[in-house]
Amino acid sequence: xxxxRRVLSESGYRRITLAALVALYAIVVTGSLxxxxxxxxxxxxxxxxxxxxxxxxxxxxxxxxxxxxxxTGLVTASVILAVLGSLRxxxxxxxxxxxxxxxxxxxxxxxxxxxxxxxxxxxxxANMAHFLxxxxxxxxxxxxxxxxxxxxxxxxxxxxxLDPLVAVAGICGVAAVVTxxxxxxxxxxxxxxxxxxxxxxxxxxxRIHGSTVILTLGVIASLLWRTKGKDHALETKVAKLFxxxxxQALVGYVQYLADVPAMLVAVHIALAAGVWLALTDxxxxxxxxxxxxxxxxxxxxxxxSR
Numbered sequence: 202x203x204x205x206r207r208v209l210s211e212s213g214y215r216r217i218t219l220a221a222l223v224a225l226y227a228i229v230v231t232g233s234l235x236x237x238x239x240x241x242x243x244x245x246x247x248x249x250x251x252x253x254x255x256x257x258x259x260x261x262x263x264x265x266x267x268x269x270x271x272x273t274g275l276v277t278a279s280v281i282l283a284v285l286g287s288l289r290x291x292x293x294x295x296x297x298x299x300x301x302x303x304x305x306x307x308x309x310x311x312x313x314x315x316x317x318x319x320x321x322x323x324x325x326x327a328n329m330a331h332f333l334x335x336x337x338x339x340x341x342x343x344x345x346x347x348x349x350x351x352x353x354x355x356x357x358x359x360x361x362x363l364d365p366l367v368a369v370a371g372i373c374g375v376a377a378v379v380t381x382x383x384x385x386x387x388x389x390x391x392x393x394x395x396x397x398x399x400x401x402x403x404x405x406x407x408r409i410h411g412s413t414v415i416l417t418l419g420v421i422a423s424l425l426w427r428t429k430g431k432d433h434a435l436e437t438k439v440a441k442l443f444x445x446x447x448x449q450a451l452v453g454y455v456q457y458l459a460d461v462p463a464m465l466v467a468v469h470i471a472l473a474a475g476v477w478l479a480l481t482d483x484x485x486x487x488x489x490x491x492x493x494x495x496x497x498x499x500x501x502x503x504x505x506s507r
Contacts, residue, residue: 208289211349213286217282225339230474310334314331325386343485347482380410386399422443435486
């Protein structure tokens with residue numbers, strides 16, 4: 202080790218990764234506010250706000266869109282710091298550097314997609330991609346944060362019988378999120394009164410989305426029953442996921458019956474990101490045990506099998 206090299210502690214790096222995760226979650230919420238306030242085209246150009254100014258807060262919509270764009274700078278700084286921090290750890294781990302680089306790549310992709318959203322007049326496909334990539338980034342950030350101290354918890358048992366149910370929960374969760382973006386792209390909150398929307402019936406797509414949510418909750422309930430009293434760590438995370446999912450479903454139905462008021466939609470989006478993180482946590486907990494068993498189990502060690 203280079204004696205002049207400043208080493209970062211693992212606890213310090215966990216704080217950095219947590220900051221990146223919080224920033225990425227926050228920009229999902231602020232991005233939804235841009236759309237819900239009709240400020241999606243508050244800045245009609247990209248990367249400049251308009252033809253005259255790079256930054257323009259002379260109008261309410263412009264100020265909201267501009268603040269969201271500027272906040273992207275903080276997000277970018279946090280993910281770059283995550284990469285640099287991974288290189289300063291006393292025990293550098295390739296997986297941490299890879300995950301942190303993934304965050305930088307994802308944020309850069311979001312910058313490009315954000316430009317496409319504006320330049321195409323809030324095209325619903327681009328808006329969907331913008332949100333879905335945000336979900337991927339949140340998963341990446343959470344896995345990075347969890348992975349920092351993962352080696353400390355390598356003795357946890359792995360129940361292979363749960364693998365299929367966990368996988369189905371993940372698939373159903375993805376379906377619920379994707380159908381939710383279709384509902385948003387078909388509804389009244391497109392970011393601007395003249396924005397393009399899908400020509401689907403909001404009632405039909407809402408029913409499809411609601412069905413995927415109910416199916417997802419059913420699978421999660423089954424997973425909770427299977428883990429109850431057998432795996433405390435996983436049970437706790439599944440219970441948290443189930444609770445957030447029920448709350449999210451309740452808010453979703455209330456906002457639908459109330460004719461989708463913007464405030465409830467904002468809560469729904471914030472909860473959607475929270476549910477997604479909870480689902481990621483469940484998937485990571487289950488999969489990390491499986492991977493750990495493959496690489497650490499004695500019967501996998503050639504030296505011990507001779």
